[in-house]
Amino acid sequence: MSTLASLMLIAVGSAIVNNVVLSQFLGICPFLGVSKKTETAAGMGGAVIFVITISSFITGLIYKFVLANPFLLSKGIDLTYLKTIVFILVIAALVQFVEMFLKKKMPALYKSLGVYLPLITTNCAVLGVALNCVTYEYNLLESVVYGFSTAVGFFIAIVLMAGIREKIEYNDIPKTFQGTAIVLVTACLMSIAFMGFSGMI
Amino acid sequence: MNKYTERLYNGVIKENPTFVLMLGMCPTLAVTSSAINGLGMGLSTMVVLICSNLLISLFRKVIPNGVRMPAYIVIVASLVTVVQFLMAAYLPSLSKALGVYIPLIVVNCIILGRAESYASKNGPVESIFDGIGMGLGFTIGLTIIGLIRELLGAGTFFNMPFLSAIEGFTPITIFIMAPGAFLVLAFLVAGMNIIRKKMAAKGKPLAEPAGCLSGDCAHCGQSAMCTGKSAAAGKTADSAKQE
Numbered sequence: 001m002s003t004l005a006s007l008m009l010i011a012v013g014s015a016i017v018n019n020v021v022l023s024q025f026l027g028i029c030p031f032l033g034v035s036k037k038t039e040t041a042a043g044m045g046g047a048v049i050f051v052i053t054i055s056s057f058i059t060g061l062i063y064k065f066v067l068a069n070p071f072l073l074s075k076g077i078d079l080t081y082l083k084t085i086v087f088i089l090v091i092a093a094l095v096q097f098v099e100m101f102l103k104k105k106m107p108a109l110y111k112s113l114g115v116y117l118p119l120i121t122t123n124c125a126v127l128g129v130a131l132n133c134v135t136y137e138y139n140l141l142e143s144v145v146y147g148f149s150t151a152v153g154f155f156i157a158i159v160l161m162a163g164i165r166e167k168i169e170y171n172d173i174p175k176t177f178q179g180t181a182i183v184l185v186t187a188c189l190m191s192i193a194f195m196g197f198s199g200m201i
Numbered sequence: 202m203n204k205y206t207e208r209l210y211n212g213v214i215k216e217n218p219t220f221v222l223m224l225g226m227c228p229t230l231a232v233t234s235s236a237i238n239g240l241g242m243g244l245s246t247m248v249v250l251i252c253s254n255l256l257i258s259l260f261r262k263v264i265p266n267g268v269r270m271p272a273y274i275v276i277v278a279s280l281v282t283v284v285q286f287l288m289a290a291y292l293p294s295l296s297k298a299l300g301v302y303i304p305l306i307v308v309n310c311i312i313l314g315r316a317e318s319y320a321s322k323n324g325p326v327e328s329i330f331d332g333i334g335m336g337l338g339f340t341i342g343l344t345i346i347g348l349i350r351e352l353l354g355a356g357t358f359f360n361m362p363f364l365s366a367i368e369g370f371t372p373i374t375i376f377i378m379a380p381g382a383f384l385v386l387a388f389l390v391a392g393m394n395i396i397r398k399k400m401a402a403k404g405k406p407l408a409e410p411a412g413c414l415s416g417d418c419a420h421c422g423q424s425a426m427c428t429g430k431s432a433a434a435g436k437t438a439d440s441a442k443q444e
Contacts, residue, residue, distance in 0.1 A: 023379045025231035026305075032226075081286065084304045085278040089271065124227050124308045131301050176391045180410075184387035191380040 010142060011149040013201050020125050020150045021157040022191040027125035031158055032183055034116075041162035045155030047116035049148065052129055055094055056147025059087050059130040060140045080134075087130045095120055125154060160190065205330045212334020216408050218311050219342025220393060223410040225311045229343060230382040232302050236359050239347025240340065241295045245288060245303060247336025249280045250312050251329055254320040256280075258328035261321045273316045274307065281306045311339060350376045350385055 018024060021031045027048070034044045067079045067086065099117045102110040120126060129150050133143040164186055173182050218224045225246070232242040256276050257264075264272045285303045288296040296303065306312065315335055320328040351357055354376030356365030364370050375381050400407050 025227050025379070025382065028226050028230060029310075081282060084282050084285070084307060085275060088274055088278055088307050092271065092274065124305050127308055128301055128305055131304050135301065176394045177387075179390075179394075181387045181391040181394065184383050184390060188380045188383035188387060191383055192375070195378070195380065 007142065007145050009201065010138075010146050013149075014146055015149040015153040015156070016194070017197045017201050019153045019157055019194050020128075021154055022187065022194045024128070026128040027123050027154055030120075030123060031154075031161065031187075032180065035158050035162040035165055035183075038159060038162045038166060041158045042155070043112060044116045045151075045158050047113040047120060048123065048125070048154050049151040050113060051095060051098065051117070051120050052126055052151040052154075053144060053148045054098065055091050055126055056129050056133060056143045057140070058094060059090055060133060060138075060143040062086060062090060063134055064140065083131065083134060084127075088127055091126050091130065125150065157190070161186065164190075204327060208327060208330040209334040209337070212331065212336070212338045213341065214338075216335075217338040217342060218335055219339055219346070220389070221408050221410070223390070224314060225309045225339065226386070227305065228302050228309060229346065230386060232299055233343055233347040233350055233382060233385075234377045235351045235355070235357075236344055236347040238295070238298050239343035239345075241288075241292070242299055242302065243336070243340025243343040245284050245299075246306055246309060246311070247333070247340055249277065249284055249306055250315060250336045250339075251332035252280050253277050253312055254315060254328040254332035255325055257316045257320040258323060258325045264321075269317075269321065270313075273313055277312055277316070278307045311335060346385060346389070350381055354378075354381055 014020070020026050021028065030044055030048075035041045063080075063083065067083055069079075072079060095117055099110075099114065102114060102117075129147050133146060136146075138146055161183075165183065168182060168186065177185070212218075216222055219229060228242055228246070233239040253273070253276055257273060260272075260276075281304060284306070285296070288299075288303060315331060319331050323331070348358070351359075352364060353373050355374075356367075356370055356372040357363055365372060373381075376385065397407050
């Protein structure tokens with residue numbers, strides 16, 4: 001298969017078919033917590049796209065050239081077991097760094113995304129993407145495409161959810177289901193809808 | 202009740218992480234497609250939690266306050282790596298079923314939450330018992346949810362034919378797939394809403410949900426360690442981290 005076709009397959013597969021929230025359950029916290037309004041949901045989704053794309057590139061680089069360095073491997077030193085520790089620290093530092101950089105250099109972008117950046121360190125989707133790239137043995141380009149499209153999947157899910165929640169606000173919901181419970185029922189229905197894509201690949 | 206049994210009671214019943222505090226929802230939804238998987242995830246989280254509580258409590262006077270979060274993360278991540286390799290060696294099938302969710306124990310908010318709110322303030326023995334209590338509570342929660350999904354979705358009980366042995370029983374397969382997880386959790390939250398109201402009427406209110414499911418970051422019990430909160434509060438956590 002040609003490179004472009006395989007990249008397309010990764011992109012569609014991770015954005016829609018195996019949606020990060022609705023079928024892999026990563027990033028449930030922001031999905032339920034920050035989905036009350038469409039604007040904030042879009043801001044959160046944008047920040048996640050930004051961070052996951054950069055972090056999948058950086059963690060990919062570190063894995064290729066530091067942890068799984070061919071020179072070290074040939075000497076019998078296998079550092080790949082350190083990946084969980086290294087990735088989580090790199091991601092935490094990266095989010096801080098991105099925030100400082102945006103504040104200094106791109107105040108306009110910082111204004112729209114900045115609020116959501118600190119929320120992302122604890123988002124398990126970021127670490128999940130970095131670890132999945134290693135498991136699936138993606139190269140650097142594939143990792144970035146995978147990271148970007150996974151984050152786009154998150155964006156789609158959280159914006160759709162916020163749109164639906166704005167509508168349900170005015171519905172007559174049974175008292176015990178008000179709040180989180182009805183949101184979870186909505187997520188269940190969305191998840192069923194997304195299962196319809198599973199025939200695509 | 203001495204303070205050790207009190208810790209166990211607190212973790213399993215009073216502040217059960219799954220049913221009462223609603224913490225760690227990612228693994229709760231993701232790995233409960235069968236009771237065995239839920240049990241395995243719960244036990245591995247418990248092992249990490251006990252060890253991390255012990256280590257953090259031992260080192261609590263050595264770790265400088267400004268870098269405590271990174272220090273906790275390194276401790277937890279090392280323990281998770283150990284557990285991950287032990288599982289891959291001795292329980293390969295379970296390790297395969299749980300997949301990426303084993304390393305993701307690192308970002309499970311129960312572990313860092315207990316480190317921040319209990320182990321960093323109490324002695325090692327109490328912290329171990331706190332870890333056992335919380336871990337047991339989480340394990341019980343995951344196993345019960347897994348059992349419900351497995352019974353409805355496959356008709357089996359810990360992989361043994363149970364309902365499926367009945368003539369004419371058709372399993373509702375959707376329950377062991379992704380949407381079933383959301384649905385079971387929705388009914389669980391609704392059920393807890395009823396129990397909460399009853400207990401409040403009795404004058405013995407349950408602890409509020411502390412995790413992200415409450416959707417209320419301002420009053421979140423985890424706000425000391427979680428960076429996911431409103432912008433103003435987020436800034437203070439950042440400056441603490443940068444020190």
